[in-house]
Amino acid sequence: MRVVGNRNFVQSHHLLTPHSKGKHRIVSSPDDSTFLFHDYETFGKSPSLDRPAQFAALRTDSYLNPIGEPQIFYCRLADDYLPQPKAVIVTGITPQVACKNGVTESEFAARIYKLFTKKERTCIVGYNNVNFDDEVTRHLFYRNFFDPYGWSWQNNNSRWDLLDVMRACYALRPEGIVWPENKNSFPSFKLEHITKANGTVHKNPHNAISDVYATLEMAKLVKKKQPKLFDFLFTYRKKQKLMTLINIPQMKPLVHVSSIFGDARSNVSWIVPLAWHPNNHNLLIVADLAADMSPLLELDADVLGEHFYTRKSNLSNKNISLPIKLVHINKCPVLAPANTLRSEDIKRLCIDRDACLANLMLLRQHPAVRDKVVKVFANTKPFTSSDDVDAQLYDGFFSESDRAGMNILRQTAPGDLPALALTFQDPRVTNLLFRYRARNFPGTLDDAEQKRWLQHRREILNTERVHNFLLEIESLAVLHQNEVKKMFQLKALCLYLQDLVS
Template sequence: MSEFSYFWHDYETFGADPKRDKPAQFAGIRTDADFNIIGEPVTLYCQPPADMLGHPEATLITGITPQYALKHGVPEPQFIATILAEMAVPGTCSVGYNSLAFDDEITRHALWRNFHDPYEREYKNGCSRWDIINMVRLAYALRPDGIEWPTRDDGTPSFKLEHLAQANGLMQETAHDALSDVHATIDLARLIRDKQPKLFEWVTGHRDKQSARALLDMNSRKPALHVSAKFGAANGCLSPVMPIAAHPVNKNCIITYDLRHDPAPLLELEADEIFDRIFTPSEDLPEDAPRVALKGVHVNKCPVLAPFEMMRDNEATRLNLDINQCRRHWKAIHDRMGEVEAKAIAVFEARVFDAETDAEAALYDGFVSNDDRARARDVHTTHADRLAEGDIVFSDNRLNELLFRWRARHHPDSLAEAEKDDWNNWVAKRLEFAPDGGLTLDEYDEVVATLMERVKGQPKQLQLLLELKAWGDRQRAFL
């Protein structure tokens, strides 16, 4: 059996969309189960592709310009291969802070763009993944003693890593520097383990799918406490939920109901009306049409769940939770369980996601066949000239498009003249119209100009923006 270790990690990026925006910096530290550091930290920058714009706001947060990453970084294939080698060490649990929602998506999409399996490092050879942010939220909600909890101006708790690190005197030399953030994450996990060891043991011992399914028992329908940012910081990001139905499409999702809310709309409305109440944008809903509090819990994303009985009366009061009312809501649903389950299945069955139009963002548009997975592995051992001759052709057109872009970015000399024209035309279209989302070049320039006005009198920030302006000017060569 492989020896267990944590690989704590963090990315800084050139934007907030993990499907489309590129990584700027990565840092990782391996520890044993007791948080003792093993080996040397991994820290590296990623060279941006020549066609990348990025978002200026991201650079103001991280301080990393495209020019800096280009000078000090490595090409993305080398960057992500180095990261994968660490995460795929047998027995590794890759872990971060808000990493399931963001950093893991950066990893998956970088692996996808560079012809690695996006998922194997999450389960193969005893490997797994985790994210401590919801453990932190659970500690605030149920067992807050021994930890300083920073608040925002409105009095609600802040779960930002930098705020928690500062309030608790944890090591974080520079917020939004990847290595500094990793140290702060390790220290925060250690703090919770030391101050609330039973809670820490509970969360780490119940982060697998089987534990989540057991707590969301579809036979008893017993309520469970669930942690999610969607419940709001004012409520400690925690609510009791009732398992309603297995998701009709996603086998890793269980549909639940938030028992804070009156279930009358769930009980009285038809499925199509419930659908509208859930998926219509808030600004398009009438004021007298409250949301229906159905929520999917993804058992493969280490959901933080706990028995309903863990809620103490004093904590319930602090979290604006009326336990008796929740029990009444549970009974009202349970009395009409068959009808409610059928409605929930119909609602989520009716939801259809549009296919991504851009290959780089289309990871979740379908699994890759075994034959194409084998071809993808061959990309790394096939000379660029042979790739240019068509030695590797995929049955999945997403991968053919990715291979063309991979060659254009990392082996431009392998492109024929017609391919060079196709590449330049594609980049020009992207910069001019942004068909895959993000900023057009004109919008980028406008954002830079606006930010320059905002940071007058801040020479460091202004210098970053001058470099970003120069980067935008460089991109105009494609037009």
């Protein structure tokens, strides 16, 4: 474990130069704003195709003091889905527990949507939520006819991810916090590891409410030990604020903290912005200044594109490593002025400042590289849609008229849904509506619809899937044969399967 002393966070704008005396004035979050810490436990890793098991949330004021009682919901499983056995072993939540204590997914989604949207200026926070929990939310709302996106920005709402805050704290201002290491001697940012190292009680990892409290404690820890860093990252979590840091014409370097750089590099590097993605204005094309610039300068756009979009194992030349990265400006990325990295941190993190500066000068001498990278991404292969409507959220936005129709669907009593005469432009809505009724209100299906649903279930719960499900349970049973609780959970999965296919 690593413990470092305490020092203030200061930053200025000098090029790749350690911090100077200039300071940014950061205004803390207004008193009427709140944080909503939240977490999902799910029955699998796929936000689109797997299902939520449990949700928990706790609201705090802008100073991280809890407001009101924690909220905990379970979600019943529909009968066209098989949980991932490993997920059940991790969370300890069996389908039987979720079904006994839970509500329909429709009601589950409605409760969460109300929590997210009932109070203006809510910052919705989690731990790795941008890459997982927020995707679970989006797909949950999509399946149940709520706006998949508005909850995170309407009424001055926002979102924030404490995982990247912890990574940034380790890289930029580690003082005052104990940093546990993993088996490879790199810092571990697993919530259960970092809470334990810093003396926070976290009795039930992978229990939603336990993880919510643990995330809150980590936020308090950073706010206490590194308040200026906390305020900076909070202020610059939004796209509009981040845009003020980005200067493409001058190729102004920035510090970027992200898992794309890997544990061995402490998830941090200097980057330089090159251009905006030609087809997605939320994507910033950058170059990693610690990488070799030769491929970017020497290869043409077609070859660069092939290397960027092809798995390394499938490339003819596996030795080429591209310095190009994409930063999702709407996903709370950690960006900061280049000089935020202090001299002692540059040394501690083994960053070659001279090499980075040389690469920056090289890129500035070849401004045409911007046009090249734009061409690389202009030739992006078309998005491949899934055949499963549950996984078609990102096929496109719904029209105003379809969204209005979906609002009517949500407000209609279940028994009146079959007689509802609505026409939708997007075929996804009609397919979703059938599944929505079958999963949440099966009693509303007529004979023909029941046969259609039975056929759908047979396709989902096919022989191969059931066989693989049982094989995984057998494998886990061997691994956990001496653990009573886990063996009970595996037996519960077998019983659940019997009920589904009988």
